[in-house]
Amino acid sequence: MSVLIYVESNKGGFKKTAFEAVTYGRKTADALGVPCVALVLGAAENAGSLGSYGASRVLQVQDAGLENFDSQVYANVIAQAAESVGAQVVVLSQTANGKALLGRLAVRLDAGSVSGAIALPDTKGGFRVRKSVFSGKAFAEYELGTEKKVISLAGNSIPVEQLGSPVAVEALSVDVPAPKVRLVEIKRIEGDIPLPEAELVVSGGRGMKGPENWGILEDLGKALGATLACSRPVADSDWRPHHEHVGQTGGVIRPNLYIAVGISGAIQHLAGVNNSKVIVVINKDPEAPFFKAADYGVVGDLFEVVPRLTEAVKKFKAS
Amino acid sequence: MKLLVCISKAPDTTAKISFSADNKEFNSAGVQYILNPYDEWYSLVRALELVEAQGGTVTVVNVGPAENDTLIRKALAIGANDAVRIDAQPLSAMFVAKQIAAYAKEQNFDAIFCGKETIDYNGAEVGPMLAEYLDLPFLSFANHLEFDGGKAKVSRDIGDGTEVVEVEMPFVLSAAKDLAEQRIPNMMGIMKAKQKPLQVVAPVDFQDKVKVTTYELPPAKTAVKLIDPENMDELVRLLHEEAKVI
Ligand SMILES: Cc1cc2nc3c(=O)[nH]c(=O)nc-3n(C[C@H](O)[C@H](O)[C@H](O)COP(=O)(O)OP(=O)(O)OC[C@H]3O[C@@H](n4cnc5c(N)ncnc54)[C@H](O)[C@@H]3O)c2cc1C
Ligand SMILES: Nc1ncnc2c1ncn2[C@@H]1O[C@H](COP(=O)(O)O)[C@@H](O)[C@H]1O
Numbered sequence: 001m002s003v004l005i006y007v008e009s010n011k012g013g014f015k016k017t018a019f020e021a022v023t024y025g026r027k028t029a030d031a032l033g034v035p036c037v038a039l040v041l042g043a044a045e046n047a048g049s050l051g052s053y054g055a056s057r058v059l060q061v062q063d064a065g066l067e068n069f070d071s072q073v074y075a076n077v078i079a080q081a082a083e084s085v086g087a088q089v090v091v092l093s094q095t096a097n098g099k100a101l102l103g104r105l106a107v108r109l110d111a112g113s114v115s116g117a118i119a120l121p122d123t124k125g126g127f128r129v130r131k132s133v134f135s136g137k138a139f140a141e142y143e144l145g146t147e148k149k150v151i152s153l154a155g156n157s158i159p160v161e162q163l164g165s166p167v168a169v170e171a172l173s174v175d176v177p178a179p180k181v182r183l184v185e186i187k188r189i190e191g192d193i194p195l196p197e198a199e200l201v202v203s204g205g206r207g208m209k210g211p212e213n214w215g216i217l218e219d220l221g222k223a224l225g226a227t228l229a230c231s232r233p234v235a236d237s238d239w240r241p242h243h244e245h246v247g248q249t250g251g252v253i254r255p256n257l258y259i260a261v262g263i264s265g266a267i268q269h270l271a272g273v274n275n276s277k278v279i280v281v282i283n284k285d286p287e288a289p290f291f292k293a294a295d296y297g298v299v300g301d302l303f304e305v306v307p308r309l310t311e312a313v314k315k316f317k318a319s
Numbered sequence: 320m321k322l323l324v325c326i327s328k329a330p331d332t333t334a335k336i337s338f339s340a341d342n343k344e345f346n347s348a349g350v351q352y353i354l355n356p357y358d359e360w361y362s363l364v365r366a367l368e369l370v371e372a373q374g375g376t377v378t379v380v381n382v383g384p385a386e387n388d389t390l391i392r393k394a395l396a397i398g399a400n401d402a403v404r405i406d407a408q409p410l411s412a413m414f415v416a417k418q419i420a421a422y423a424k425e426q427n428f429d430a431i432f433c434g435k436e437t438i439d440y441n442g443a444e445v446g447p448m449l450a451e452y453l454d455l456p457f458l459s460f461a462n463h464l465e466f467d468g469g470k471a472k473v474s475r476d477i478g479d480g481t482e483v484v485e486v487e488m489p490f491v492l493s494a495a496k497d498l499a500e501q502r503i504p505n506m507m508g509i510m511k512a513k514q515k516p517l518q519v520v521a522p523v524d525f526q527d528k529v530k531v532t533t534y535e536l537p538p539a540k541t542a543v544k545l546i547d548p549e550n551m552d553e554l555v556r557l558l559h560e561e562a563k564v565i
Contacts, residue, residue, distance in 0.1 A: 071457045096478040100459040103447030112528035115442045135438050137336040139535045146528045180456045181484045188480035196478050248332050249496050257564040268332045278562045291543050300548030312551035
């Protein structure tokens with residue numbers, strides 16, 4: 001018996017969501033009284049460092065067939081690894097690729113699954129996992145009665161912890177089926193921390209008036225070390241790139257801090273951000289619905305307030 | 320070309336969400352239901368565009384009770400050729416995937432389209448489960464799709480960027496924003512939809528593996544703390560000392 005964590009590596013490195021998944025896996029394993037095994041597919045520098053976050057073993061499969069992501073191949077390989085370590089729980093990250101794997105693995109392993117867990121499982125008298133439902137408007141507790149379980153963990157749901165020390169990496173040899181999906185090209189957004197992982201987010205809406213005014217938001221973002229987001233009409237008008245769009249039809253994020261600038265707070269926008277830990281709203285209309293969802297509000301003209309806030313942040317960072 | 324589009328029903332985006340007194344059941348009284356936006360706006364429309372350009376048919380499938388027929392007719396009004404309803408309450412993603420797989424297995428579809436996720440349970444699970452049951456490749460979060468001979472070229476959202484991949488048919492994909500533009504059904508479409516075939520099939524046996532035991536609404540927000548727009552130092556101080564987020 002064990003808990004197996006599939007740890008995504010990106011260009012050979014790990015992201016915060018990977019460490020969160022290991023921490024989650026370790027705490028789940030401790031609750032069940034079983035070992036915690038991390039699995040890395042393809043190249044990864046320093047896979048043994050996952051021991052620091054709680055993995056008692058780290059397995060790595062190196063194979064040319066794993067160079068690019070193909071959910072069919074990856075699910076097959078992860079299932080073989082799960083089999084070999086007798087995993088009763090498989091933990092994934094709720095990333096784009098993690099989402100493609102979760103359902104496949106659940107079917108393969110004949111397991112109950114929960115996508116986007118936001119808390120550690122409750123293992124007292126059963127196995128229950130909490131997730132956010134109705135686009136952030138409610139939570140649900142899922143009972144998994146199956147012997148095997150597959151869970152994906154929503155980003156920024158639990159803090160990363162140091163729960164051990166580096167371990168030696170064990171090579172795992174499995175059959176890697178031939179991929180059917182052929183990569184043509186890959187374009188990664190460079191620079192900023194991607195939105196799904198960002199702890200601090202500064203977001204602009206139609207109140208910004210036009211793309212030429214985004215400099216003040218970029219300055220605030222830079223001062224805070226925050227990632228930029230936007231409302232749907234902003235992306236639809238091509239003021240900002242589409243990947244910045246958050247809400248019901250865009251990205252769903254759960255940062256520690258979401259600063260909404262010139263966004264009215266329509267319910268479809270809130271659906272993407274209402275799980276943020278702290279919400280700051282800057283809007284000149286005191287009746288803007290967003291204030292009802294906000295922790296802190298500033299009623300004022302964003303073109304005056306935002307530069308002032310940027311200065312205040314810089315002053316704070318310098319002190 | 321023979322395409323299958325999986326369509327689901329979801330509460331309208333503005334619906335007020337509430338639960339039974341014991342928090343065990345979703346309270347559907349007074350809730351307006353819509354076709355899941357990812358299915359209606361992106362998945363279905365792109366499938367129709369491809370068939371219009373290259374010939375073929377689009378079948379829509381829904382796992383749900385008879386009351387869903389109105390929404391299924393809407394998909395027919397937008398342009399699908401025919402519809403299948405698998406007559407069962409969809410209680411879990413795996414149940415739905417199992418039902419659709421059982422139906423699709425015999426049908427030789429060239430591609431099966433799902434939406435990115437349903438906006439109620441936000442699982443994004445049905446697509447990959449269906450692909451696994453049918454042993455087909457799965458391409459999640461497609462934001463661009465072209466067919467070229469027996470191959471498809473798909474651009475997919477990978478969270479921190481996009482990747483373009485090629486795959487042979489058949490395959491399963493899930494549709495994300497930008498795959499197509501929403502279409503509003505016109506009068507002609509609505510009239511025609513009434514005549515289009517809607518086949519009802521019985522479900523296959525399947526035991527759900529997960530169950531929601533309780534729902535919970537988020538705690539009511541305490542009233543917003545208003546900060547003097549002249550005093551952004553105060554906001555920064557509160558974010559640091561009180562909220563502890565910077
Ligand atoms: C099915 C469906 C799905 C949708 N999905 C999404 C989604 O995913 N994401 C999304 O964002 N929207 C979505 N929408 C759209 C949503 O309903 C709103 O229309 C949209 O969020 C409004 O964007 P906004 O707040 O930027 O613009 P507006 O509603 O126009 O608000 C602009 C705000 O800026 C303020 N403002 C103007 N000038 C200033 C100034 N100088 N200083 C300070 N404040 C100022 C105004 O007071 C106003 O509150 C969806 C809608 C539907 C029907
Ligand atoms: N009851 C259903 N009937 C048909 N298709 C469904 C049903 N539920 C979900 N789907 C499809 O699966 C996709 C993902 O759903 P989910 O896994 O619930 O997020 C949806 O966008 C639909 O395309």
